[in-house]
Each structure stands twice: as C-alpha cells, then as structure tokens.
Amino acid sequence: MTPDHAIEVDALSRRFGAFTAVDAVSFDVGRGEIFGYLGANGAGKSTTIRMLCGLLAPTSGDAVVAGARVSTSPEAVKRNIGYMSQRFSLYPELKVRENLEFFGGAYGLFGRHLNTRIAETLDRVGLHGHAEDRTSSLPGGMRQRVALAGAILHEPGIVFLDEPTAGVDPVARRRFWSLIRELASAGTTIFVTTHYMDEAEYCARVGLMVAGRLPALDTPEGLKATYVPGDLFVLRGPGAHADDARARLLAVPGVVDVATMGAGLRARCAADAHVRGDALAAALPAEVEVEPDTASLEDVFLAVVDAEAQARGAARAFGEGD
Amino acid sequence: MSETLQRLVGQLRAVVVKEIRQTTQDRRMIFLLTVAPFLQLLLFGFAIDLDVDQVPTAVVDLDHTPESRETIAGMLADGTLAHVATPPSVPDAERLLEDGTVAVVLVLPEGYGRDLARGVPTQAQVLVDGTDPTRANVAGGAASGYLGLEGLRLAQAQIAARLPEGRTLPSVVVRPRLFYNPTQSTPIYMVPGIAGMLLLIITTIVVSMGLAREREMGTLEAVRVTPLPTPVLMVGKIAPFVVVGLFDVTLAITAGAWIFDVPIRGSLLLFYGITALYLLTTVGVGLFVSTVSQTQQQAFLGGFIFVLPAMLLSGTMTPIHAMPAWMQPLTALNPLRFYMEAVRAILLKGATFTEVRVQAAALLVYGLAIMALATSRFRKRVS
Numbered sequence: 001m002t003p004d005h006a007i008e009v010d011a012l013s014r015r016f017g018a019f020t021a022v023d024a025v026s027f028d029v030g031r032g033e034i035f036g037y038l039g040a041n042g043a044g045k046s047t048t049i050r051m052l053c054g055l056l057a058p059t060s061g062d063a064v065v066a067g068a069r070v071s072t073s074p075e076a077v078k079r080n081i082g083y084m085s086q087r088f089s090l091y092p093e094l095k096v097r098e099n100l101e102f103f104g105g106a107y108g109l110f111g112r113h114l115n116t117r118i119a120e121t122l123d124r125v126g127l128h129g130h131a132e133d134r135t136s137s138l139p140g141g142m143r144q145r146v147a148l149a150g151a152i153l154h155e156p157g158i159v160f161l162d163e164p165t166a167g168v169d170p171v172a173r174r175r176f177w178s179l180i181r182e183l184a185s186a187g188t189t190i191f192v193t194t195h196y197m198d199e200a201e202y203c204a205r206v207g208l209m210v211a212g213r214l215p216a217l218d219t220p221e222g223l224k225a226t227y228v229p230g231d232l233f234v235l236r237g238p239g240a241h242a243d244d245a246r247a248r249l250l251a252v253p254g255v256v257d258v259a260t261m262g263a264g265l266r267a268r269c270a271a272d273a274h275v276r277g278d279a280l281a282a283a284l285p286a287e288v289e290v291e292p293d294t295a296s297l298e299d300v301f302l303a304v305v306d307a308e309a310q311a312r313g314a315a316r317a318f319g320e321g322d
Numbered sequence: 323m324s325e326t327l328q329r330l331v332g333q334l335r336a337v338v339v340k341e342i343r344q345t346t347q348d349r350r351m352i353f354l355l356t357v358a359p360f361l362q363l364l365l366f367g368f369a370i371d372l373d374v375d376q377v378p379t380a381v382v383d384l385d386h387t388p389e390s391r392e393t394i395a396g397m398l399a400d401g402t403l404a405h406v407a408t409p410p411s412v413p414d415a416e417r418l419l420e421d422g423t424v425a426v427v428l429v430l431p432e433g434y435g436r437d438l439a440r441g442v443p444t445q446a447q448v449l450v451d452g453t454d455p456t457r458a459n460v461a462g463g464a465a466s467g468y469l470g471l472e473g474l475r476l477a478q479a480q481i482a483a484r485l486p487e488g489r490t491l492p493s494v495v496v497r498p499r500l501f502y503n504p505t506q507s508t509p510i511y512m513v514p515g516i517a518g519m520l521l522l523i524i525t526t527i528v529v530s531m532g533l534a535r536e537r538e539m540g541t542l543e544a545v546r547v548t549p550l551p552t553p554v555l556m557v558g559k560i561a562p563f564v565v566v567g568l569f570d571v572t573l574a575i576t577a578g579a580w581i582f583d584v585p586i587r588g589s590l591l592l593f594y595g596i597t598a599l600y601l602l603t604t605v606g607v608g609l610f611v612s613t614v615s616q617t618q619q620q621a622f623l624g625g626f627i628f629v630l631p632a633m634l635l636s637g638t639m640t641p642i643h644a645m646p647a648w649m650q651p652l653t654a655l656n657p658l659r660f661y662m663e664a665v666r667a668i669l670l671k672g673a674t675f676t677e678v679r680v681q682a683a684a685l686l687v688y689g690l691a692i693m694a695l696a697t698s699r700f701r702k703r704v705s
Contacts, residue, residue, distance in 0.1 A: 053547050078549040089544030091340070093347045098340070105336020106548035108329040150544075 006031045006158050006189035007052065011061035014047050021047040023212040024061060029191060029205075031157075034184045036203030037193040038301065043209040045193045049162050052191070054078045066157050079107070082151035082159040089147055092136035096127065096146050099135055100153060107154035114153075121149040125179060141172025148179065152188070159183065161192040165199065177202050197297040208301060210308040220297055227303040228295035229271035230256070236264035236291075239284030248283045255280070266293060333550050337558025341532070345562065355528070359520045359570045360577060366516045367509045367582050377461040380407040380415045380424040387435025393446065396472065397428060402464040416449070425451040426461045441480055502670045509582035514665040515638035517574035518658050521597070522604050522632060525567050527625040529560055529608030534621035537612075552701055556693070560605040567601040568594065575669070587672030596664045596682060602689030603657035609696035632658050660684045 007029035014022040022044045029035040039045045050056040052065050054074030062071045066080035090099045097118060104114045122128055125145040135143060144164065151159055165173045177199065184190050192203065200206050201220050208216040216223055239245065245265060249258045254273025259266050269275040277290035345351050383390050398405050407424055409415040415427040429447035437444035448465040452458040478491055536542040545555065578584035607628055615621035636658035642650055653659045664681035667673035
C-alpha cells in the first residue's frame, strides 16, 4: 500500500456457482481522486463495490481499502468508508435528524460530537434548516443529499457512491456533483458507479466494466483517444434524410460507422483515414451541412463493448473461451 | 476496552432509538401492540368457555308413569341437559336430532315404570349427537351417570329391604376436592394460556416483519455497510419488543385478575423472569423467520407457519396427553408449552423457582439456540 493509494485492487474475483460476476479485476485509486466505475447492468459493478465495502467476500484476489484488507478485515474497512446506494438508504418515516442520528450512532458517534457533526454535515450538503423535516416529505434530490450526509457524517477517507443519482432530475444531479467535487478537493476519495455517461466526464479516471472484466481504464480524454481515435462528423440537412444516406456514407473510404443523431447523422472515421467533411457531403444526393464532432464517453463505451465482443468471439473461434 | 464498550453501547442505543421511533410513528402499530392484545384477551376470556351445560334435549316418554317422570326430572335436575322438546315418537325425536334442534334424546320405553316396580332389568335409551365430541362426552356422561346411580340406588333399596334390622350396606363415596381452581372456571385456566398465545403472535410476527421490511426498503444494505456488529443490530431490534411484550403481559394479568378473578399466587418477579425468557424465544423465532424471508409478506406467512402449530401443540386448548402418542414428544420443542406450564403453576399454584426450573431451563436453552441460529443465518447471507 503506497500512501498515495486509497484503494488497491489486485486480481479481485467473485464467482456465484458457475457464474463469474467479477473476473480478476485490478486497479488503484489515488487519494482524493474521483474514480468512476462504468458498465452495463449486470456487468459486475455492484458486485465489485460490495466486495470493496466489505459486504461480500471475494472468491479470490484481494483489495486494500483505506488500509484494510477486504478479505480478512471487512469490519475495519467498514469503519473507514462511507457508502451511499442507488436506493435511498434512509428510513422515510423518520425525520432527517433521526436518520442521521441512527447512521451516526451506527458509526460509533454519540453525544455532543454527533450533534455537532449532524449540524455541520447538513450545512455542507445545503440542508441547513431541514433537520426536522420528515424524510419522505423531501423531494428526491434533497433526500439524496440526506443520504450523502449519512455517508460522510463520520468523516470517512473514502466514499462509495453506488449509482447515487439514479432517478434524480438533472438540476439536482448537477448540484450533487458539485458537492462531490468539493468533497474530493477536500481530500476525500470518491468511488462512484454510474451509467450516466455525462457524469463519468466529471471523474478523474474511469474504469469500464464489461461482463465481469475491466478492459478499459484511463482518464476520459485518454479513453477517447484510445477507443475513438478517428474524426467524427455530424451531417444535417436534406441530404442526410435520403433513404440510402447511411449506405452512401459507409461507402466512403475510411468511414467505419454511421448512426442517427437527432435529425441528422453522425459518421465515425478510422484514425488514420483523414476523411474530409466535403468528401462526405459529396457522397450524398442533396445538400448537407457538415460539422466536426468530439467523441463522448458513450462512444468509448460502445467501442469497448464491441472490442470485447470481438475478442470473445475470436477466443471462442479458437476454442479458448467459455 | 472501555472505549469499545462505549461505542457498542452507543451503537445499541442508536438501533433501539430508531426502532422505537419507527414503531411509534405508526399508529396502527401502537394499536396492534397495546390495545389489540387487551381486547383479544377479553374476547377470548369470555368466548373460550369449556364448560358444557344447557345441552338442548328432547324427551320421549312412552311410558307415562310416575317412575318415568321421576327419572326424567332427575336427569334434567343438574342443568347439564335442558329440556327443550317433547316429540311424540322416537322417529320425531330423531328428526330433531338431525336438524340440530336438540343434541340429546332421552327415550323411556313403554313398561319402564312397571319393570322398575317389579324389580326386573329395564332400559332407557339416550341418543347423543356426536359431532361435538366434548359436548357429546359431557351430555352422555351426565345421562349415563345419573341412570347408573339411579340403578344402584334402586338395587341398594331392594337389598336393604331384605337386610336384618340395624345392618347397613358397605359403600364408598367419592367426593373429589378440587385444588387451585375449585369452581372449575375456564377463564382462570385459559387467561394465562391466552396471554402466552398473544405474546407469541405479536412478538413473533412483528419482529419477523421488521427485518424483512428493512430488506424490502433497501435500508438493510445501508445498515450492513456500517460497522454495526450483527449481535448489536439483533439485540437492538428485539429489545423494544421484549419491553412491549412485558407491558402486554402486565395488561393481561391485571385484566385477568380484575375481570376473570385469575389469582396471582406466586412471585411476580418469577413470573416476569419466565416471561422474559419466553419472549427471548418468540422474538428469536421472529428474527429467524425474517432471515429466511425476502419480503414482509413471506415473513408474515412464515411467522404463522410457526405460530399456529405452536398454539395448537402447547396444551393450552387441548391437553397434551390427549394428543396422539407420536405427536406428544413434539410439544417438548414448543416454548409456549413450557411457558404455559410455568405460568399456570406460578399464578394458580404459587409455584416457586424450584418447581418451574425445568421450564425455565428449557426456555433459556431454546431462546439462546434460536437467537444463535438467527444471527448465524443473518451473517451467512452476507458471504
């Protein structure tokens, strides 16, 4: 364990019977880093986070979280982390203060210190004056910040957020993320799972999970450069509406993919093809407006899933895979 | 060390306070835990009356002699049988028996009085509706008991008439004296049993649904990721309901004493001690049920799967010695049975600890075992 790493994961695996949910995943998370963990439903995100939180024992491999091994001392791990899950982990019938008193108490806080921490934390998440509100009466975004308050009351070094913004409106999501960035800049390590690709852009580094494995891990920019290296163009106008527009564009040398986007089309080109915008316009029967576009993490996600599927297909063809 | 202890106490308090807050939030829950058991105790106390009397009876007197009339009057004298119909013939009486108007038919055949007067054997017929075995037993017993005594009396009178002056017949008279419940009042016997059953239902079901609700809501996950030790969570979740159980049992014996004249002859301390041990088993079962249930619905049904047989196989409603031989050993697994035995002994007989130590030990062993089982099941689900 180097002092720079809050989390060190080494060949962490979890099997349920014959099914391998997490397959030899390894990565490190730096102190104060916002680390995003992406993947489709069932890719193994939740299983990974449950192991890192000491809720589930690994089948093989190990991880050191906040200085404690998850395999041998899950209780020590639990003491040093905060956790907030996709389902609001609060008692709706209790008041905000009552919920926080319970979770603070569960983390071993009591007395005046607990009361002080509750007041401080509510201030911090912008819920000053809501201590006596019944939790069920709060809108989703506020409830989510109460849950965050419950996870950081005991000032943990690492906070795990398991799909924290699922089912919350965009304004509340934005506000939540600014809180997360504040926490991180104050030195708290954030490990967050999400399937909102725009949220992943907020992360310093992003790991992409596909079918239990972690094939891609880098900064958002690094991932885009690696997985979506070529130029991207958006085409709008009458030419993009032609029935055979997709086929015509794919016929242009260097174009690897064409997808519908809004009222137009989006063409992705190979890295070294140097396709030019007017070549694409020329391929279409009517007028179009061509604009260069930038890669998103969604492009990365699709490219990684594609590459993984191909790798598996190849492995199967050679009789190596399962 | 003291810091660890302080933290554990703080954690336990957090769970207990949370449980109390959640429970008192819900008015229906307060009603269910306090008022409902009291009402049920009253209802059951009045309704469950095992005394059989005033059994509707039809009398068919085909003899019409002073002797037959005297026999009928004698049979009806103690109130067990109530004369409600006088059908003219046996077939008419059988119809009344069939449609349920009467449960007993007395038939005195023609020549009954004549035979008695001559001192030759005669017959009286008693038809009993056997659909309710208890009632049939009591009614049949009353009729045959009276006729048997009457026969003996007549025989003795005949023999005595032939005895020389001054000689009497030897005889044994049985006069049972009933201890502890001399008036044979059913409530005195039933109220402790009903209290035990109500505690079983309330605590087992409420506790079993409590953890299942947390699982359903997703809060259990949030609790488990905290460093709250499993035993602390378990104890914290059940402690409030043990207190509620002790409150309910206080209500039950108070109402029992005032309304049904149930005596409190033994030590109250012993009574509460036994009740606490018993509650350990009922909440333990509740916890165990909740560890094997995913939803509140499953927990509710699971609770009943235990509660109903436990009630029936406890000796509250029917004596254990009346159960089939293979079933009787099963009752030794039933905490309600031991609680019932101990409470009846303490309240009605004034038993001391020495007299109920077997029951106390059984409750303690079962309580600890089921709690250990529930805790290990709960932990096992994690890995």
